[in-house]
Amino acid sequence: xxxxxxxxxxxxxxxxxxxxxxxxxxxxxxxxxxxxxxxxxxxxxxxxxxxxxxxxxxxxxxxxxxxxxxxxxxxxxxxxxxxxxxxxxxxxxxxxxxxxxxxxxxxxxxxxxxxxxxxxxxxxxxxxxxxxxxxxxxxxxxxxxxxxxxxxxxxxxxxxxxxxxxxxxxxxxxxxxxxxxxxxxxxxxxxxxxxxxxxxxxxxxxxxxxxxxxxxxxxxxxxxxxxxxxxxxxxxxxxxxxxxxxxxxxxxxxxxxxxxxxxxxxxxxxxxxxxxxxxxxxxxxxxxxxxxxxxxxx
Numbered sequence: 001x002x003x004x005x006x007x008x009x010x011x012x013x014x015x016x017x018x019x020x021x022x023x024x025x026x027x028x029x030x031x032x033x034x035x036x037x038x039x040x041x042x043x044x045x046x047x048x049x050x051x052x053x054x055x056x057x058x059x060x061x062x063x064x065x066x067x068x069x070x071x072x073x074x075x076x077x078x079x080x081x082x083x084x085x086x087x088x089x090x091x092x093x094x095x096x097x098x099x100x101x102x103x104x105x106x107x108x109x110x111x112x113x114x115x116x117x118x119x120x121x122x123x124x125x126x127x128x129x130x131x132x133x134x135x136x137x138x139x140x141x142x143x144x145x146x147x148x149x150x151x152x153x154x155x156x157x158x159x160x161x162x163x164x165x166x167x168x169x170x171x172x173x174x175x176x177x178x179x180x181x182x183x184x185x186x187x188x189x190x191x192x193x194x195x196x197x198x199x200x201x202x203x204x205x206x207x208x209x210x211x212x213x214x215x216x217x218x219x220x221x222x223x224x225x226x227x228x229x230x231x232x233x234x235x236x237x238x239x240x241x242x243x244x245x246x247x248x249x250x251x252x253x254x255x256x257x258x259x260x261x262x263x264x265x266x267x268x269x270x271x272x273x274x275x276x277x278x279x280x281x282x283x284x285x286x287x288x289x290x291x292x293x294x295x296x297x298x
Contacts, residue, residue, distance in 0.1 A: 029055035030062035050254060051261040060255055067264070067273075068247035074266050075243065075288055091120055093138045094130060104129035119191065136215045143193045145211045148176050150188060150218040159185065160222075161231040162205055164283040170269050171197040174222060176212070183207050188214040196267035203265045204274050234283035246271065246286045253284050
């Protein structure tokens, strides 16, 4: 169920004749639309409306109000997102596969505890107990997903722009391979699979997403490769925390672009609004005030 369906349930199914009339005189899905009872304004607005999350609203004021309701409903659940628990800690994965010794695991855990930072894999590499490839392979086992050969496969250059740069950076996730018809997209992670962002990407892109793991060094090199390349514009608002202001800003973008449709999602740190217009799209992101702290590997 989409956000729009949860917040603004659709009316009961209509008879065939009523459906034809509905197509001729579309009804605004904003329940507080001031123009809903007027027939001629509805006819005039038919070509000027905007689809948002599969619903149709008749104009700017209704769009702003409808979007505000969706943002208000989405923000708390997005900011309370919690990572899925690991099936088995990475240290035990490495130990069970004979890749490290028990004394090496204890030493790495002691260093992590004393330093109070970095993941266990980092400290295992620091003491020479494991390589980066070994850690990545163990993470893939831990999350039950494949390792993508990002160091030698350049397919990401053809699909990286499907996600905003702010999301790629915050979630440490990167589109690395898209099927020819764009119905499937492989999304690579560095620290573990963020299923919240995976679902958000799937919703916005309208395709099946497949998670995979890549090494941190390969990910960083890929980020350097795409940092200076052209991509669709995106706008990130770090200090806007009021829902009404978020809705007003996104509405302003939608009106300027003469948007035909708008999608909305969010996970952890951001509310993400994608605005479609003709052959282009624009991403507008707002940082959620209740975003969770970064995860820590055990």
